[in-house]
Amino acid sequence: MVSSQIFQLPDDYPFKEYFKPDMLPWKWIENIQIALATFDFRNQGLEKIPANVSVGENVFIHPTVKLPHCCTIEGPTYIGPHTEIRPNAYIRGNLITGKYCILGNSCEYKNSLLLDKAYSLHFNYIGDSILGNNVNMGAGSICANLKFDKNSVEVIDSDGNRINSAMIKLGAMVGDNSQIGCNAVLQPGTIIGRNACVTPNTAFHGYLPDNYIAFSDNKFQKANWNLVK
Numbered sequence: 001m002v003s004s005q006i007f008q009l010p011d012d013y014p015f016k017e018y019f020k021p022d023m024l025p026w027k028w029i030e031n032i033q034i035a036l037a038t039f040d041f042r043n044q045g046l047e048k049i050p051a052n053v054s055v056g057e058n059v060f061i062h063p064t065v066k067l068p069h070c071c072t073i074e075g076p077t078y079i080g081p082h083t084e085i086r087p088n089a090y091i092r093g094n095l096i097t098g099k100y101c102i103l104g105n106s107c108e109y110k111n112s113l114l115l116d117k118a119y120s121l122h123f124n125y126i127g128d129s130i131l132g133n134n135v136n137m138g139a140g141s142i143c144a145n146l147k148f149d150k151n152s153v154e155v156i157d158s159d160g161n162r163i164n165s166a167m168i169k170l171g172a173m174v175g176d177n178s179q180i181g182c183n184a185v186l187q188p189g190t191i192i193g194r195n196a197c198v199t200p201n202t203a204f205h206g207y208l209p210d211n212y213i214a215f216s217d218n219k220f221q222k223a224n225w226n227l228v229k
Contacts, residue, residue: 001157003028006175006193007132010116013098014078025173026155026165029128032094032111036076129171138182143171145188153189156206165189197223
């Protein structure tokens with residue numbers, strides 16, 4: 001499968017040349033660090049930083065970003081326009097966000113892409129993952145990125161093929177307009193299609209097709225709604 005099956009990369013998304021629509025979606029994750037290495041971080045963007053916001057080297061914060069009174073941002077990181085960072089967020093580096101994202105209270109991020117209007121509001125872990133446009137992560141939901149045996153992560157694609165990603169750490173790829181319920185766990189290498197939903201308290205692994213809803217025990221069915229915004 002290719003990334004364009006689950007993501008519509010915005011025309012003005014930063015570093016767009018490194019995230020081509022015909023690439024495997026997990027290859028986008030591998031390219032995050034490469035893309036950020038090309039950026040001139042001497043242009044810091046936002047100049048006024050609250051006293052209790054810790055900002056490391058190689059961090060770009062767009063002047064329109066709303067910062068809290070306290071959070072930690074390590075580089076390299078690129079925070080896009082009109083994004084809001086809420087108290088106690090921890091950004092561990094290699095993060096790129098689009099426009100109007102929300103990085104929520106006590107959430108942790110590393111080596112991930114957030115497309116436009118991706119929301120993770122409360123107590124989320126987003127590691128080695130992609131949140132598509134208009135994705136919402138419910139409170140306490142996480143993208144697990146490491147197997148117990150620490151072997152490379154296997155991905156199940158839209159055709160049911162099992163593919164060795166050759167990545168030891170690989171989280172979830174959540175397609176545009178999808179919703180992840182509170183306290184859900186997306187297990188390593190999970191792919192969520194567009195306009196799909198994972199119910200609360202569900203541990204899901206594999207591939208969830210477009211317009212489907214996932215329940216516990218990896219059971220899913222066609223949804224009778226339209227989540228497109």
